[in-house]
Amino acid sequence: MRKLMSQTAVAALTLAFATEAMATEWSVSLWGKRRAFTEHVEKLAELVSEKTGGEFTLNISYGGLSKNKENLDGISIGAFEMAQFCAGYHRDKNPSITVLELPFLGVSSLEQEVELSMAVYQHPAVQKDLARWNATLLMPSPLPQYNLVGVGDAPSTLADFEGLSVRATGGIGKAMETVGAVPTSMSASEVRQAMDSGIVKAVAFAPHAHMSFGTIENGTWWTTNLNPGTVNCPVVVNTDALNDLSDEHRAALLESVDEALAYYVEFYNSKTMAAWGPALEERGIAQVTFSVGAVTAFKEAAAAPAAAAWIEENTKRGLPAQELYDLVTGMIAKGE
Template identity: 40%
Template structure:
């Protein structure tokens, strides 16, 4: 599906996250990296999918470029439960893991800034720039220090969108009275617009939407909606509302990383642009497949910049302000301002 299986004697050009061309080195080339045998266990959940393609690529390339000396074993559910991956990293049970901030807000309070609604993080390149900058902030570093972890790359989870039946939401007021399945900052935003929230598990969304228990549901766009088959029963979907997202990074155990020889550290850090390029392509490939089908079956609702600004004013900033107030121990406003400034600088 994505960039893998490098041919002998050929170099593969990859467009990095800022349009920079980077090169993946063939495994049997003279530049093969020598070093000791090292195997890392990396915790993730579910099954291989677009969400995991970036780290799958990292694991493949680490093995290729070291001639099998350095390997990363991707453990889908075999190392840690989804809400316990940071615990596994802290204990040293795994050398790396993915985690999602919304699974455990108390474990990563500063990371919850990424879950606030209507932040300007819809463009993946903007998201990458912002994420890299935020990862360096002392508050987010402190979040990871508690788990003896360090951030590596983001999975740049796509913006959530809504799939629904019946009444179409063309303006903020249209969500009033709707019953929506949405969590985190998006859920808070919908409440500000007068919607009633449902916390039904993802696996039950299809049934509740079909029966009319909920009118609309939000998932990462478009792969999760199709994975849960909401397109089979929905009437409409929002194509560019971009109400919010979540942050699900790949992290390493700090001691495990420190113990690596320098050439392995350089290899890992030097391929991050490639990983982001692969991650972006994985989501883009899914959208390229899904969107024509969705547009044929359903009504796509799109919004102008002015309309999105209206949503942000009525259901975004008010939630940001409340989050800052409710988390006095965090530099909340500083983090929000940093996201806004970095996003603006990259546009």
């Protein structure tokens, strides 16, 4: 009997150790606070936990693990297993995906933004580019076209942007330069203080970020239709950590991406955009709409030169820049 009890105890202990060994916890580095921009990561964590019976957990941190501009560095050294960042924060570290930040590409929906991003992420040259940081691209954070919230006198023509200090990253910043604005790159969490102190007079954001980071609290005007472009903010995972997952856990993660993205798009379209108009009206923010001719002139001044410069610069880096650009613009043209 004693021998049987001993065997039972050993078996129970072995099972306990095996169960503990199967459990996987990943740290996920985001920033700011939970908002539309992070809903796909939240949903992914929920789905992964459900599919693995709680054995695989994504522990999401909003700023507790790293600064947002250092998330890719953290991934590269394995400081955490998953992170979100924006390509425009460090263009030299991820030049291949900045093709998606070129101005006036003509992306018409979040669904199309997802399709374009995933196609670019799967390109071998892009995967090689991110592999330098031991990073595997998992999914995008699709955003609508950016527009400006500003303080002071509202612009009535493109000429009114001359000398205006604007928080605008990536291709949007390049576009604003063509109308005489002075773009400044800073992280989203720094924007409100920069507006309050007068460092910038306007901020280019998607609607959710204008609400989340407080630009509409002191903004006096909003451009409804400049639509110069958007930013690309992928979610990446540490490649070694991904490879170390069990087949079951890896499948649970990768097979949940499409559902998480679908949830994100629905959330953004139905909840965020529904709240945007009322938020502007409640605060008495003037809505500035430019003529079709003005927007067309803006596009003509910004789009082609930015694309040509991007292709030239990144071809010199050894990237198939023309091929990547043609991939994106070809898909957009096909979708029209």
